[in-house]
Amino acid sequence: MTVRWFPDEMPLPAASAETLGWWEAAADHRLVVQRCTDCGRTRHPPGPVCPGCRSAAAELAQLPGTGTVYTFTVVHQAFIPALADRVPYVVAAVDLDGAGGARLVTDVVDVAPEDVTIGMRVAVAWEDMGPELALPRFRPIEEGGA
C-alpha cells in the first residue's frame, strides 16, 4: 500500500518496554506475536509475563500474515476527530494464522463494508505512518481450493 489512509492527526501508540519490539517489527513490515518460550502460549497485546505459566521468557514469533475475520463492525460515527470524514470504515477482530489463538483488532480495507463477512480470509497490508511506524491493516484474499 503506497497511499496513506490514516491522517497525520491520528493518535500514535506509546510503546512500553513490552510492546516496543512488536512495533519495531511492524515498522519492518513483519507481523509477529509474542510467544512464551517456556510453555508456548501466545498473547496479544504483548505483556511482561505469560498469563498461563508466569514465565517472563518470550519471543516475537514471525507469522504468515494471513488470518480470518472473527467479527467486525462498520463504524459510522468516529470518535477520533481525524477520522470523522472517513466513515463508514470497517474495524475487525482477526484471528491470526499460526498465532495460537491470538487475535488482532485492526481494520479491513480494499473491500466495500457491506461485503465483509465473518469467516472472510484476509492478509496483512502495511500502511507506513512514518519511518518508525507502520500499521498492519488487512485486505481480503482469494485462496485456491485445498
Next chain:
Amino acid sequence: MNAKNRRRPVIAGVATSDYPYLPELSEHGVHGQVADRALADAGLGLAEVDGFATAGFFPMYAVGVAEYLGLRPTYLDETNTGGSSFEVLVEHAAYAVEAGAAEVVLVTYGSTQLSQMGRRLGTGGGGRGAGMPGPAVHDALWGNTLVGNYAMAARRHMFEFGTTPEQLAAVAVTMRDHAVHNPQAQYRDPITVEDVVGSRLVADPLHKLDCCVISDGGAACVVTTAERAADLPKEPVHILGGAHASTHHLNLSAMGELTTTAAALSGPAAFARAGITPADVDVAQLYDSFTITVVLTVEDLGFCAKGEGGAFVEDGGLGLGGRLPTNTDGGGLSSCHPGMRGMFLIVEAVRQLRGECGPTQVPGARVAVAHGTGGVLSTGATLVLGKEAP
C-alpha cells in the same frame, strides 16, 4: 437477633439526583445532592457516617469527594471497575459492616458527563480512544470506538446464534416503555422496533437507539447493619450476596470469545452466596450501555440459555409482567446514563423491594438483582438484594 444477624448488611437509604441535565452543578455538587438525600432517606446525619465509597477517573477520587462532603471516614473504597464499580463498592461495604470495620457506609456517585461535553467544546481534545491508557491504544489506533467493541460482540452473537437487529431493538423498546412512566427520564416518547432499526447506524449493527443516552446525574445509598437499621425510618433492604469478575482490560483482542462475559463468573457466585437461583429473582436492574449488553447479561446470569437471549427479549421477557421485569426506571437506554450507571441499578432495585415504584412496581417483588458491566465487556458485578433477611 443473634450476634451474626445483628451485623447482617442492609441498605437503609437510597437517593437519585435531579437528572438528566445539571449544568448548574459541578460533579462534587451532584455527590453532595445525593449524599444529603440518601442520608435523609435513611434518617441519618453525616456525623453518623464512618465509611465512604465512590469511584471516579483520577487517583484519590474518593478522598477528594470525602473532603468536599466534610467526612473524615475511617473506611474508604474507590475501587474502579468501570460501569460495574458501584455494585463492587456496595458488595465491599457489606463485607465491611459485617466484619465490624464500619457502621454506616455512604456510597455516592456523581457525574456531569453531559454538560461537560458542552464545556469542553473548542479545546481540541482528541476524542474518545485518543486518550486511552497503555495497551488500549492497540485497539483504538485503527479507529475502533467504544460502541465498536459492543458492535463486534453483537455481530458475533448474531453469527453464532442467529440473533437479529430486531431482537436487539426489543430491549430499547422495552426500556422506553418503562421510561414513559418516569417523569425524570431523558426520553419518554414510546418507540417501536422499526424506530430503533431505522435510526442511524453508529457502529453496525448497533443503531443510535441501541446506545445508551449521555446524561448528568448521580445516585447514592447507605449501607449499615440490620441492627442499626432497626431504629431507622425506612424498611431495610438486605444485601443477600454479591460477586464480581473481570476478563480483560480495554482491548477486546484480549477478551477471548466475545459472546460470554464476566457476568458468567460473577452471577453464579453471587447467587450461590445469596442462596438463590435465577428462578427466585422477581425483578432485575441490568446494565444497558447498549442493547447487546442486556442480551449477553440475561444469558450469562442464567435467566435463559446461551444463545436464547434474543428470543428472551423479543418475547417481552424484560417487560412488566414478563419473565424478568428489567430496568423499571427506563434504564440507561432511555432514562439516565452519566457514564457509570451502576448506582442507579441498586437504587431502583431497593425501591422495587420497598414497593415504591408506582406504575412500574413489580407486584410482590421479594428478590432483586442489580448487575453492572464495565469497560468493553471487561468487568461484571452482581448484587442480590432481598426484602427479607436470608
